[in-house]
Amino acid sequence: MTEVSNAQWYERGKTVLPGGVCSSTRLNQGIGSPVYVARADGARFTDVDGREYIDMSCGHGAALLGHNHPAIHEALIQAAELGICCAADMPYHIQLAEMLCEMIPCAEKIRFTNSGSEATLHAIRLCRAVSGKDKILRFTGHFHGYHEHTYIGGHPPREAMDAPSKYRESAGIPEPLTQFIVTAPFNDLGATRKALEENIGEIGTVILEPVNFNTAGIPPQPGYLEGLRELTREFDVILFFDEVQTSFKKSAGGAQQDFGVIPDICTIGKALGGGLPLSAICGPDQMMDRFKPVGDVQHSGTFNAPLPNILAGLAFCKAVTSRSFYPDLAVVGDEFYKGLDKIIADSGVPLHAPRHGARFGLVMGVEQPPVCYEDTLDHRKDLMLTFVGECAKRGVYFHDYGGAPCHHGFSSAHTTDDMNIVLDVVGAVLKTIS
Numbered sequence: 534m535t536e537v538s539n540a541q542w543y544e545r546g547k548t549v550l551p552g553g554v555c556s557s558t559r560l561n562q563g564i565g566s567p568v569y570v571a572r573a574d575g576a577r578f579t580d581v582d583g584r585e586y587i588d589m590s591c592g593h594g595a596a597l598l599g600h601n602h603p604a605i606h607e608a609l610i611q612a613a614e615l616g617i618c619c620a621a622d623m624p625y626h627i628q629l630a631e632m633l634c635e636m637i638p639c640a641e642k643i644r645f646t647n648s649g650s651e652a653t654l655h656a657i658r659l660c661r662a663v664s665g666k667d668k669i670l671r672f673t674g675h676f677h678g679y680h681e682h683t684y685i686g687g688h689p690p691r692e693a694m695d696a697p698s699k700y701r702e703s704a705g706i707p708e709p710l711t712q713f714i715v716t717a718p719f720n721d722l723g724a725t726r727k728a729l730e731e732n733i734g735e736i737g738t739v740i741l742e743p744v745n746f747n748t749a750g751i752p753p754q755p756g757y758l759e760g761l762r763e764l765t766r767e768f769d770v771i772l773f774f775d776e777v778q779t780s781f782k783k784s785a786g787g788a789q790q791d792f793g794v795i796p797d798i799c800t801i802g803k804a805l806g807g808g809l810p811l812s813a814i815c816g817p818d819q820m821m822d823r824f825k826p827v828g829d830v831q832h833s834g835t836f837n838a839p840l841p842n843i844l845a846g847l848a849f850c851k852a853v854t855s856r857s858f859y860p861d862l863a864v865v866g867d868e869f870y871k872g873l874d875k876i877i878a879d880s881g882v883p884l885h886a887p888r889h890g891a892r893f894g895l896v897m898g899v900e901q902p903p904v905c906y907e908d909t910l911d912h913r914k915d916l917m918l919t920f921v922g923e924c925a926k927r928g929v930y931f932h933d934y935g936g937a938p939c940h941h942g943f944s945s946a947h948t949t950d951d952m953n954i955v956l957d958v959v960g961a962v963l964k965t966i967s
């Protein structure tokens with residue numbers, strides 16, 4: 534607890550940070566303010582008012598090991614001793630790349646980036662260079678970072694759904710960039726084929742979240758990813774799995790391992806750095822060697838792959854490749870999801886919770902389980918925000934995502950006891966809003 538309250542920090546913060554925050558979505562609309570954290574440990578964090586929460590955001594999926602994991606702590610101490618930023622690679626960089634090439638099915642070579650947005654930005658540049666085509670086919674409801682190339686057509690509001698590919702998701706994105714975006718609904722092979730046919734010779738890349746966590750965790754329908762794999766071969770288009778969110782959530786190999794469909798290229802991130810910013814582009818030799826200094830695609834930066842992040846990444850990979858990591862995570866998850874399904878069935882609230890490994894979504898007020906973003910347009914943002922606010926009052930933190938049907942999750946630090954507390958709170962809150 535600090536002498537200045539959360540509400541006071543918010544007022545003070547607003548004078549020096551736009552909206553009092555360093556990331557636009559940190560204002561939790563369900564709570565009515567950002568939560569200023571004093572300390573995070575394991576499955577919990579404490580705000581500056583001394584209020585403790587079980588964390589069901591886990592850093593949007595970055596804290597898969599929980600907060601303040603001893604191995605990550607160690608890695609940071611080692612980095613401080615070795616020299617934090619020489620802007621040069623060390624043997625650790627190669628060791629981590631070797632580990633990832635073992636873990637991720639499509640990976641023969643790796644390029645590290647810090648954020649997931651940087652990873653998709655540079656991977657798209659690579660795909661455009663390799664395919665020689667500028668247009669990208671993306672799916673409504675999917676998210677691939679906040680940069681100009683993909684922050685178009687992801688989550689258009691209903692009134693923009695007649696031309697989703699024209700919908701710029703932020704002011705400041707130049708209109709001409711929309712010409713490079715083609716959209717289709719997820720889980721619809723017919724629509725995907727049509728989009729490829731209508732843009733034949735122009736689309737070079739199909740990008741998707743193999744599990745659509747950025748719309749409530751909608752899973753691929755049986756056969757969909759396989760069909761997409763065939764279609765992209767037929768049309769000679771690069772298949773790009775954006776696994777920034779799906780990587781490591783159910784297995785060390787990501788959704789491509791979970792579903793047995795191997796893309797041409799993928800991006801991974803979030804959890805990879807054990808809480809530090811670390812993401813990567815993974816692909817086959819021939820494609821990855823288009824990056825300079827071998828090829829002609831630029832990807833460089835002073836802060837690429839800083840030592841603390843790489844050492845934390847090594848510690849993370851060692852943790853998740855231990856024999857018990859995923860079985861233990863599954864035990865906690867299975868119990869929790871069983872409880873959640875029962876609570877939802879008993880609540881009378883039309884609510885769906887698609888899930889994949891340690892992450893799940895919540896869609897409220899929609900009768901049928903959604904198979905694509907379009908099915909979630911009737912999702913009740915108001916109910917979601919009430920849910921988030923009421924859970925927070927009872928000590929369980931869900932991030933609000935502006936009330937949108939997004940993703941939540943747990944970490945390896947969450948025990949079954951923790952999750953039972955979450956279930957009790959969720960059950961109580963659903964009773965109040967049904």
Ligand SMILES: Cc1ncc(COP(=O)(O)O)c(C=O)c1O
Nearest residue numbers: 648649650676677678775777778
């Ligand atoms: C699928 C996907 N791609 C890219 C990103 C962007 O990653 P970052 O927030 O690290 O920039 C995210 C973040 O939520 C994501 O879920």
